[in-house]
Amino acid sequence: MILSTPDIVQRENQVFHQVTVESPKGSSFLWYSVEEPFGGLLSHSCDAALVGLLIPAMACGEDIHIRGAVSERLLYNLSGPCQSVLRYVMPRLRPIRVTADTLSPSLTPRPAGVATGFSGGIDSYCVLADNLGADTLPGFRITHLLFNNVGSHGKDNERMFHARFEHLAPSARRLGLPFVKVDSNLGSFFGNGLGFTKTHTFRNASVALLLQGGIGRYLYASAFNYQNVFVGLAREIAYTDSISLPLLSTDTLDAFSAGSEYTRVEKTVRVADFAESYGTLDVCINSHQRGTVTNCSACPKCLRTLATLDIAGLLERYSAVFDLEAYRRQKNVYFAELLAIRNPFHREIIAFARRRGYPLPIASRILHLLRFPSLSRFFGQISETFTGPPTTTGSSGSSVHNPYQSN
Numbered sequence: 001m002i003l004s005t006p007d008i009v010q011r012e013n014q015v016f017h018q019v020t021v022e023s024p025k026g027s028s029f030l031w032y033s034v035e036e037p038f039g040g041l042l043s044h045s046c047d048a049a050l051v052g053l054l055i056p057a058m059a060c061g062e063d064i065h066i067r068g069a070v071s072e073r074l075l076y077n078l079s080g081p082c083q084s085v086l087r088y089v090m091p092r093l094r095p096i097r098v099t100a101d102t103l104s105p106s107l108t109p110r111p112a113g114v115a116t117g118f119s120g121g122i123d124s125y126c127v128l129a130d131n132l133g134a135d136t137l138p139g140f141r142i143t144h145l146l147f148n149n150v151g152s153h154g155k156d157n158e159r160m161f162h163a164r165f166e167h168l169a170p171s172a173r174r175l176g177l178p179f180v181k182v183d184s185n186l187g188s189f190f191g192n193g194l195g196f197t198k199t200h201t202f203r204n205a206s207v208a209l210l211l212q213g214g215i216g217r218y219l220y221a222s223a224f225n226y227q228n229v230f231v232g233l234a235r236e237i238a239y240t241d242s243i244s245l246p247l248l249s250t251d252t253l254d255a256f257s258a259g260s261e262y263t264r265v266e267k268t269v270r271v272a273d274f275a276e277s278y279g280t281l282d283v284c285i286n287s288h289q290r291g292t293v294t295n296c297s298a299c300p301k302c303l304r305t306l307a308t309l310d311i312a313g314l315l316e317r318y319s320a321v322f323d324l325e326a327y328r329r330q331k332n333v334y335f336a337e338l339l340a341i342r343n344p345f346h347r348e349i350i351a352f353a354r355r356r357g358y359p360l361p362i363a364s365r366i367l368h369l370l371r372f373p374s375l376s377r378f379f380g381q382i383s384e385t386f387t388g389p390p391t392t393t394g395s396s397g398s399s400v401h402n403p404y405q406s407n
């Protein structure tokens with residue numbers, strides 16, 4: 001795989017960073033684009049393309065040569081250490097050689113911009129809660145919010161990318177931060193077995209490197225507590241973030257994972273102090289399938305968040321983004337499942353309830369003692385007939401809980 005020097009070109013109100021990709025499969029273009037006011041952020045180096053295409057190249061066993069400039073530090077780390085991390089996560093990847101014609105000079109001092117992705121989820125809001133306050137150190141205070149189209153928006157990708165951006169844009173305006181919408185065809189280079197959850201760290205880091213013209217620090221919202229960080233076979237690459245992001249840094253861009261000092265419950269409570277989240281918090285795993293930007297209030301991540309807020313006494317703050325009545329109808333069954341299915345997130349919520357002196361519903365205890373989840377659902381349906389009809393879509397879904405799934 002041979003990567004050209006990027007062309008920076010403007011078409012209408014979009015500025016493109018475009019790289020020619022020559023491979024045994026043929027010639028193609030990798031492009032990223034931003035709206036014209038943010039064109040000055042685009043880097044002229046090949047760093048973004050190199051990080052973006054490393055995994056697809058390793059999947060094909062194709063060496064990469066860069067006919068242009070690339071960061072020396074990045075070239076060093078992507079030639080060996082980074083590939084090792086990736087092969088522990090995805091053993092099918094093959095080691096490749098990475099070479100370049102030129103090493104790019106580092107910008108000194110580092111650009112002043114501090115960026116983080118803004119998705120409206122718990123992890124994302126936690127980074128904002130921690131890095132926008134008056135006491136934030138100046139070099140870590142968020143100056144730019146990013147919204148990327150690198151393959152996370154599902155089958156209806158293009159429509160959802162724009163819809164989600166428009167949903168969050170008013171929030172960014174209220175926060176007084178520029179909201180950089182980064183479109184790209186990077187996702188089209190990732191084939192079977194290279195799904196978003198396995199590869200998102202590299203896809204999103206490539207965007208941060210794209211913006212090295214003005215961004216010198218990149219805070220990537222962590223999904224996991226430090227106790228869960230590891231490098232090995234896993235469904236999600238996020239377990240490696242604390243290790244892999246520093247390897248994706250350059251002398252111009254400092255990239256790292258932010259928020260791993262918190263547990264999931266601690267993050268949720270932290271976010272509930274951040275008022276901007278009350279009208280836009282988005283934790284739902286069903287919204288993609290339904291093609292909406294609202295929380296279903298029934299999927300495992302919605303219920304996990306609602307139960308935590310309920311125990312903390314903060315549920316009403318989120319009445320605009322959740323159907324609280326639907327939650328209350330499911331609550332007895334959900335708490336019974338929290339007691340019965342002892343994964344780490346469930347244990348954490350139950351421990352939080354005990355610390356807070358929150359009384360677990362009697363009905364949940366009885367359902368739990370019955371030890372039959374299907375019977376629990378039956379009782380839950382009976383309970384619903386006495387409290388009103390269900391109004392939400394999607395299943396209660398707790399039985400398909402991925403214990404380590406992030407928000």
Ligand SMILES: [Zn+2]
Nearest residue numbers: 284296299302
């Ligand atoms: Zn949901």
